[in-house]
Amino acid sequence: MLLLLTLLLVLDLINNATGEEEEEEEKEQHVRVFSLQDDLWAVPANDVYLRYNFSKTAEPVNQLTACYFIRIASFVTTNLHLSYGSSDQKPNALAFFNRGEYIRSWFNNEPQTKAQERHWRGFPGVWHHLCHVFYGRTYTIYWQGQEFFRGELETEWPFETNGTLIIGQEQDSLSGGFDSTQILRGDISQIDLWGRRLSGREVARMAQCLSSPSGDIFSSSSAKFEVFGDIKETRVPLEQLCSHQPRYTVFPEERTFSASTKLCRLFNASQAVPTSGTENQILHQEIQPYFNICVPTASWKIWIGVTDVLKDGEWLNDHTQERVTYLNFSTLYPVSSSLTNCAEMMVNGYWTVDMCEVKRCTVCHTEVADFLFLRGLCFHTEHQTRFRLSGYANGRPLFRGYYDYAILWDDTEGRWLLRNTISNSTVASTKVNDLAEYPQGRRQWQVEQALCGSVPEDILSLSFSSCSPHLFMCRSGECISADRRCNLRYECKDGSDEDECHVVVLEGGYRRHLAPTGPGGSSLSVVPSVTLTRVASVDEINQAVTLEFEVSLTWKDDRLNFKHLGVSEKGAVLSATDIEKVWLPKYQMSNLEGGRLKRLLQTVVVRSANNASLSEYNSVDRDIQYPGSQNEMTITEHYTATFTCSFELYSYPFDTQTCSIDLTFPPDYEGYVKFSIDEGNIRYSGKKTLSLFVVRDLRFSPDSGGSVLKAEFNMNRRQGVILLTTFLPSVMLLSISWATLFVKMEALNVRAIMSLTTLLVLYTLFANLSNSLPKTAEIKLIDIWFFFIIFLLFCNIIVHIIADRVGWKLKSPGGAKTKPTTATAWNTKPAGAVEQTPAPCRKPVSSERILFIQRYIIVPSVFIVFNVLFWWQVFAN
Numbered sequence: 001m002l003l004l005l006t007l008l009l010v011l012d013l014i015n016n017a018t019g020e021e022e023e024e025e026e027k028e029q030h031v032r033v034f035s036l037q038d039d040l041w042a043v044p045a046n047d048v049y050l051r052y053n054f055s056k057t058a059e060p061v062n063q064l065t066a067c068y069f070i071r072i073a074s075f076v077t078t079n080l081h082l083s084y085g086s087s088d089q090k091p092n093a094l095a096f097f098n099r100g101e102y103i104r105s106w107f108n109n110e111p112q113t114k115a116q117e118r119h120w121r122g123f124p125g126v127w128h129h130l131c132h133v134f135y136g137r138t139y140t141i142y143w144q145g146q147e148f149f150r151g152e153l154e155t156e157w158p159f160e161t162n163g164t165l166i167i168g169q170e171q172d173s174l175s176g177g178f179d180s181t182q183i184l185r186g187d188i189s190q191i192d193l194w195g196r197r198l199s200g201r202e203v204a205r206m207a208q209c210l211s212s213p214s215g216d217i218f219s220s221s222s223a224k225f226e227v228f229g230d231i232k233e234t235r236v237p238l239e240q241l242c243s244h245q246p247r248y249t250v251f252p253e254e255r256t257f258s259a260s261t262k263l264c265r266l267f268n269a270s271q272a273v274p275t276s277g278t279e280n281q282i283l284h285q286e287i288q289p290y291f292n293i294c295v296p297t298a299s300w301k302i303w304i305g306v307t308d309v310l311k312d313g314e315w316l317n318d319h320t321q322e323r324v325t326y327l328n329f330s331t332l333y334p335v336s337s338s339l340t341n342c343a344e345m346m347v348n349g350y351w352t353v354d355m356c357e358v359k360r361c362t363v364c365h366t367e368v369a370d371f372l373f374l375r376g377l378c379f380h381t382e383h384q385t386r387f388r389l390s391g392y393a394n395g396r397p398l399f400r401g402y403y404d405y406a407i408l409w410d411d412t413e414g415r416w417l418l419r420n421t422i423s424n425s426t427v428a429s430t431k432v433n434d435l436a437e438y439p440q441g442r443r444q445w446q447v448e449q450a451l452c453g454s455v456p457e458d459i460l461s462l463s464f465s466s467c468s469p470h471l472f473m474c475r476s477g478e479c480i481s482a483d484r485r486c487n488l489r490y491e492c493k494d495g496s497d498e499d500e501c502h503v504v505v506l507e508g509g510y511r512r513h514l515a516p517t518g519p520g521g522s523s524l525s526v527v528p529s530v531t532l533t534r535v536a537s538v539d540e541i542n543q544a545v546t547l548e549f550e551v552s553l554t555w556k557d558d559r560l561n562f563k564h565l566g567v568s569e570k571g572a573v574l575s576a577t578d579i580e581k582v583w584l585p586k587y588q589m590s591n592l593e594g595g596r597l598k599r600l601l602q603t604v605v606v607r608s609a610n611n612a613s614l615s616e617y618n619s620v621d622r623d624i625q626y627p628g629s630q631n632e633m634t635i636t637e638h639y640t641a642t643f644t645c646s647f648e649l650y651s652y653p654f655d656t657q658t659c660s661i662d663l664t665f666p667p668d669y670e671g672y673v674k675f676s677i678d679e680g681n682i683r684y685s686g687k688k689t690l691s692l693f694v695v696r697d698l699r700f701s702p703d704s705g706g707s708v709l710k711a712e713f714n715m716n717r718r719q720g721v722i723l724l725t726t727f728l729p730s731v732m733l734l735s736i737s738w739a740t741l742f743v744k745m746e747a748l749n750v751r752a753i754m755s756l757t758t759l760l761v762l763y764t765l766f767a768n769l770s771n772s773l774p775k776t777a778e779i780k781l782i783d784i785w786f787f788f789i790i791f792l793l794f795c796n797i798i799v800h801i802i803a804d805r806v807g808w809k810l811k812s813p814g815g816a817k818t819k820p821t822t823a824t825a826w827n828t829k830p831a832g833a834v835e836q837t838p839a840p841c842r843k844p845v846s847s848e849r850i851l852f853i854q855r856y857i858i859v860p861s862v863f864i865v866f867n868v869l870f871w872w873q874v875f876a877n
Helices: 002-028 200-207 257-266 277-290 719-742 748-771 781-805 845-876
Strands: 030-036 049-053 063-072 078-085 094-099 102-107 127-135 138-143 146-152 164-167 186-194 226-228 231-237 247-255 300-307 342-346 351-354 360-366 372-375 386-393 396-401 405-410 415-420 425-431 441-447 459-465 471-473 479-481 504-506 524-539 544-555 560-563 592-606 625-627 633-644 656-664 673-675 681-684 693-700 708-717
Touching (some): 030 049, 078 186, 102 127, 102 138, 127 200, 138 200, 146 200, 247 257, 247 277, 247 386, 247 396, 257 360, 277 300, 277 342, 300 351, 300 360, 360 386, 386 405, 425 459, 524 633, 524 656, 524 693, 524 708, 544 592, 544 656, 633 656, 681 693, 681 708, 719 748, 719 781, 748 781, 781 845
Parallel strands (some): 524 673, 524 681
Antiparallel strands (some): 030 231, 049 164, 063 186, 078 094, 078 164, 127 138, 138 146, 342 351, 372 386, 372 459, 396 405, 405 415, 415 425, 425 441, 471 479, 504 560, 524 544, 544 633, 560 625, 592 633
């Protein structure tokens, strides 16, 4: 019996010890959480904080690690994490806080400037684990267990540990100097300080809630704080700091399945799809307050974001199009049907199916990184424009700003209110036509309190959407890629992407009549480009040429900004309205023939898209902008005009004529605007070979520069045509005249008529050619050529006359002189004639010799010598 009692006593002691261990283990799994000023409508105060005074005899340390969990409810200017001062001279011996999306750190009263350059994605309502490790000359920040920053420590050791720790306020003096803009609005837990360096593995385990070691210098788990103000302390399971529960928001209006999908996408969310029984239970609890609002007469309430439209029985997530592994369909209702392809949740939490065209309430699932932008106000930072779905007000979702604004539903007047959460007052409101509408998209808001320079009753255009700065927001709140804006295609369903497609953005003080300046205030350089597209006609009589051409001038105007430059490879074309806004270079054409100018087309284009920048974060218009200083404007004008051209015809028809298009800037541009010839270009895009000329050698004249531009080109005459129409006929006529020297002396009529005829024909040819050329005082090579040929023909006639005077003297039997008949001029006789023996005659030696000399010596030698000299002169020029 005694043995039995002893055994029972031992067992009881063991059970008691085990229970105590389990109780201690359970106790260790719960941690202290301090909530400070996390009420949405609470006015930030500078007297709400926790204080802990360290021992005055504590020894300084040469290594330090500070870790904590923090959850920010809403942001202020400086969101304090931790503040520790060692003296009035060192109130920021340790200070950790964030301003917007940048962490700020102080150590030993010195800012750690390198650490604050890193972008930190700290979202409200989310537990963040941060560790700051100071060791030797190194400073390391861990965020969510991962190394976030590592750099050189910008101060000296040792670190004093006998100061004061303040949670909730930033110290400007030891335990004082508080400011309501430098506070903590949210929750903090697991604050620990170690006098050593924690390893990355230790930090990672704490961030994953796998361990919760206490700091050897300080631990909030056991510290006794002095409490100032209304601070709520709770104990929660440690793993709750690391858990990530789904965020659901109920939209208590009945919509079809597709309309629900569209609504969630407008808020950068997706329809709710529980992935486990726990998530299904959370969703079920979220919709319970709306059972009497969502389809009140039916047992089904909300859509679940899964469908089997593609294949009956194969359920896919409507947002990701991935197969769903968790399903919670009720066994009481059939699931497989070709007509019922959308899932819905019933009042008991189970799912069923229905036709997608019926209407149910919508529940959207948002991630911690999902937020919306309110643009059009005068926020000081881009971070202040952010809003998120967080809770409900007046039966509908509440849009809570990251800072001190909220958008909520006014069910009494059917409007959405923009309220300042600090003053708890409405600053603007917008009415809706449909009570199921939400304030997304671009809307007109009526000002109800002085706001951003506006007074009550003014109208402000505000936009509210999930569109990131790189996306364009349609008027409805939908988002499209920025490069699809103003591309002559309707990408927004409401067509708003093709509205207000002007390219030019004017800054204040722009003066259209004043030319922009160059870099550093120098003269503006205008780069010319001349394209000759067609030589329409050449008027040699009036010495003019009619051209069709383009003049392009390129410059930069640093006073402008542009939009919509990247939507077309050919550049952005300015509309007539834009053209009327900006300065354009003016010029004159100084060598016009009688003012004969006609402008066919004018375009102004910005072809590049350099140095794109986002619009200012408060701008409702989210178009990407491009600075005028980095993007060139080009004005191209297409003309047809007649220009004077001084024809040099000395070497005609082997001449090359140089014509030009002369441009000059007006006198008031002198010293301010100039042509940049070195960067310019000139080209010919038409048919170079014309009927009489070939266009070659386009260039800018050496005289170009400053306010003058001469675009020159050569017109080389086509010699082949002239040779066939002028030189060859003249040589043939000369040959005929020369051939008369071979006619018998007796045929004077033949020789005379032929010589005179060739002379007359040649003169006619020369006269016609002269009439087709301008009248000039100078003698041309073609004149010399014709004069030479005419002279030879004239000489031949004279020779014939002289030869006839001293020529053949034929004597008849009676002694009378006779002349040969035409039939005998070429040693022929009439048909049937009886050959007779010629009468005896005497040949004077001089006449035959004259013809011989003219025929074989004078004409050939003179012709050869002249041609040598003539063609040498032609090619020499």
